[in-house]
Amino acid sequence: MSGADLRDLYQQVIMDHNKKPRNFRDMADANHLAHGNNPLCGDTLVVYVKLNGDVIEDVSFQGSGCAISVASASLMTEALKGKTVAEADAIYQQMHEQMTGGEVDMATLGKLEVLGGVREFPARVKCATLSWHTMHSAMESDADGQVTTE
Amino acid sequence: MSGLDIQAIRKDFPILDQEIYGFPLAYLDNAATSQKPVQVIDAVADYYREDNANVHRGVHRLSQRATDAYEGARSKVRDFVSAQSDKEIVFVRGATEAINLVAHSFVRPMLHAGDEILISHMEHHANIVPWQMLCDQVGAKLVVIPMTEKGELDLTTFDDLLTSKTKIMAVGQVSNALGTINPVKMMTEKAHAKGIPVLIDGAQAVPHMPADVQDLDCDFYVFSGHKMFAPTGIGALYGKQAILEEMVPWQGGGDMILSVSFEKTLYNELPYKFEAGTPNISGAIGLGAAIDYMQSVGIAELAAYEHELLMYATAQVGGLEGLRIIGTSDQKASVLSFMIDGVHPHDVGTIFDQQGVAIRTGHHCAQPVMQFFGIPATARASFAFYNTMDEVDALVGAIQKVQELFA
Secondary structure, eight states, X not given: OHHHHHHHHSOHHHHHHHHSOTTBSOOTTOSEEEEEEETTTTEEEEEEEEEETTEEEEEEEEEEOOHHHHHHHHHHHHHHTTOBHHHHHHHHHHHHHHXXXXXXXXXXXXXXXXXXXXXXXXXXXXXXXXHHHHHHHHHTBOTTOOBOOO | OOSOOHXXXXXXXXXXXXXXXXXXXXXXXXXXOOOOOHHHHHHHHHIIIIIOOOSSXXXXXXXXXXXXXXXXXXXXXXXXXXXXXXXXXXXESSHHHHHHHHIIIIIGGGOOTTOEEEEETTOOGGGTHXXXXXXXXXXXXXXXEOBOTTSOBOOTTHHHHSOTTEEEEEEESBOTTTOBBOOHHHHHHHHHHTTOOEEEEOXXXXXXXXXXXXXXXXXXXXXXXXXXXXXXXXXXXXXXXXXXXXXXXXXXXXXXXXXXOSSOEXXXXXXXXXXXXXXXXXXXXXXXXXXXXXHHXXXXXXXXXXXXXXXXXXXXXXXXXXXXXXXXXXXXXXXXEEEETTBOHHHHHHHHHTTTEEOEEEOTTOHHHHHHHTOSOEEEEEOOTTOOHHHHHHHHHXXXXXXXXXX
16 A cells, blocks of 8 residues: 555656656856755755746746656746746646646646645645745746846 | 563553554654653652642642642752752753753843854754744855765864854754764764853763763753653753853743842842743653663663664665665664555555554654655654664565565
8 A cells, every 4th residue: 555655656657757856957048047945855956947038938947856846947948938928827726726626637647747746745745835835936037036026 | 682571561561551553552653752651650640649739839738749749850850960960950841942042041142143053964953943043134154064865974174173263062962864963972072162051962872871961071961851851841951050050031920039129130140040830840850760761671771772772673674675865874773664665655644554564754854864864754663662673674574565466
């Protein structure tokens, strides 16, 4: 029983993204960035976004964290690249619903569905959401990581 | 092997007898908080069932009994740490409050810009932040005794760190993150030779070894009850009587006064001067019961058995591939911090939990220790005398499960 539960959390896709995180790099020409940290577990990361008009031309991250946190950040960068700000916002909302047990739209979530298993491990939900909250702050900040008041 | 009857002891701790996800619970998070024996649970419940009343006030029978039980607990603490007088034992919420009390009432009135407070690199945040706050308030400097790769204090420059500006040295007897037992007696001697008062944080020491403030000769000794089988929210500050007499009160309120008028308040005598408000009566009684319990098991006996557990765990866990033990001093209490290659401690904690093995993962409120080793967190197993060799085997099995899953 416990083995199956753990496999729900540590799915193959998650293990793969943890081992080989995508878009795991600095971005010199980012025009938005934000620092995120979870003081409870010491996870820290930086999310870089390059917005071209209304489109997320590039998104990357750096930092250290557990498998759930790294995989979630990695999957996030894949999901958001090329999306408009409005589309990204819809995906962000769907991730939030998925983590809090609300109704989700699988079409919008796509591959991010693999993170759904985290819901059964309440102590780990914050690991999965850290990168998303950081991305959200990045969108509202400038290239120095200062969150703007607008 | 030790002479302790562990199976009989385990019957005193009802919480241990349960399954988690179909596995027997292996509670290896004792450095965070210990479990409580029925003797402690009953002492607290019996107090509320039979004796509950406020202390030091009423002339009625219940108040007398509550006062006797509360003051009886103080005497047990005095005996437990070998203090000379009950006046030297102040009940507090825990080690954290005790340190804040000393910072506020002893150090602050004599601390000036440019003065120094000496701590060590392996302190718990509770023995860092109160001093840092104080330093910020007056422009004093926090000086830190360095540590080595083995997780021991590096005392090569220690003599130079004790200066004419040092107003207090505050060090932990046992590191909560690493388990290292520090040579606090020798350090106290050296500090005293230069006239520097010493506070020893015994929070991680009292569950594992006799605490003897006469032998240590420290000026202050602090600990929390909940790490030594007593309830949460109770702890004690020991201070030498002559020093406590001179100190200003900590909080103002009822019970800490002799008389109050709008012109002037006369403070109560020791230790009540430092115990404003209705105290944690049931907690103190629970702490007294925990001391009775530890003494009935035998502190030397439990220490010897825990050492066997630690040696066995260190050999078993240390023998595994792809794993690094953090804190490898020869002088350790029963704490085993480790890193599994390529796996974040948080993932370790979740996978352990699924097998009934409860450990702590994180920075253990000792972030400077994590920074020293360049790691965000560790997985930490910590043992008490009710743990078994089988539970160490469960720990090893859980580590292998993690390695399997992350292979």
